[in-house]
Amino acid sequence: MQVSLLMREINHMSSLEMSKAISARRTRQERRGAHKLDNSDEALEQLVTHFGKVSAATNDTGEEFDHTSAPGPKVNMSWWRQPKNQILAAGGLGVYMVASYASFHVYRIYSAPEPPPNISNPAFQAAQEQVYDRIAKDYDDSIGLDEFLMGLGSKRQAILKHAQGSVLEVSGGTGRNFAFYKPSKVSQLVITDKSAQMLQRAWAKHKTQHQTQVPTTLYVMSANKLDWPAEAFDTVVDTFGICSFSDPIAALKEMARVCKPGGKILLLEHGRSDYEWINSALDKTATAHAESWGCWWNRDVLGLVREAGLDVVETKRYHFGTTYHIVAQPGGSKSA
Template sequence: MGKFFAKVYDPVMKPLEKRYINRWRERLLSNAKGKVLEIGAGTGINFPLYNKCEEVTAIEPNPHMVEKAKIRQAQAKVPVEIVQSHAEQLPFPENHFDSVVVTLVLCSVEDPVQVLQEIKRVLKPTGTLLVLEHIKMEQPVYAGLQDMLTPVWKHLADGCHLNRKTDILLKENGFEILSRKEYMSGFVVSVMAKNPVS
């Protein structure tokens, strides 16, 4: 599944990226500063969008995605290092990064709470977390549809959950929300959050 997903991800997402998502990514990533950690880099679609930071360390567990990401690594305006690793156990010391970027990833990780705790650990106190994610919608009809589709969708889309309340998870795990933008009637959110001083 990992090889097939890596092969089809960019072609399937291209229309959405061109019309909507790339613009949202660019707006969010303009806030990435200093030493940046990107969680779940996928095919490296964010790499050309970094321009205000010093360097980017990008982790990705899927080796087939890593191969795709290496192509975009050469297009980056800042130095990018790609590390094959899982987000639930980040191979970095505490208080190491100024910014952490997570775009369309927390829907797919096995344990989002563990991932957020790991992000808190490696993010400097008062460091910035930048998240772009689809979430469970507030409207009962849409939310019910998301619940109904998720079991099948997970198998088709490499573990993606349509119904995770990621924005709520951020607050529950101690992040201070600095800004929140909604897109597509609240199906997608762009969140900038701060890692509070422990």
């Protein structure tokens, strides 16, 4: 019976604890004048010796475990197996990561020094057009996620539904608008860009993905000096190009010059916001962004369009006013 009780105790004791128990029992017996251990003590001592020599053994499943260590508390993981808890945990982690990322950039932007007062004036912005040859190879991969998250594919589609007849697209880049020109409405597409590297990607994309669409030709050419006579195209398009032009007023005037009277000038651009706190952030980061991407994203797009003498027919603003959808016409040809 005593041995049975001892075995029950052993199940909850490590070898170190059992050794301590033996020592304590011996001390008590010596104080009582006893010099021999009783049977239960001998059994306990044998078990302690046995377990002390064995550092590991295998259980019924073949897995190794250490007999000298006391078993730890069991952890109930059943809550994690519930899909709703997994979703909540993943959502919480996502919110934490986004908040941390946003907080870092907000701190970085608003701790930056104040920019010069003329930082948004193109006349005081250094041209960065050479950047596009450098970033052309990875351009689509680099901006693809941003465009998806901002829904710019639908914004491109919305502005280009107005394109018809013979179409000139300036600053066509890597041809991100190819998919949105309708063969039923567009008879000819001419694309220009100052970067030969960007146009090489556009041409490769056209041959592999859009060769059965609208007849297309590409030219390396500056938007500030288009090599066509006046009134040559029914529609002139520019998407996210005004930010990169060394002289945006001259480029817009050239677009108006080659557009037929009553024709359309379609602009999808990014620039200054409706909110001054966003404009402050754009101004503080404008130089670094232009050096990396060739884009001055803090320009007053509507102001530039009006200064160039275009008649604005339709305008929409998105993303706190930083994305511009503009349908315009050459000055003096606005429909009554």
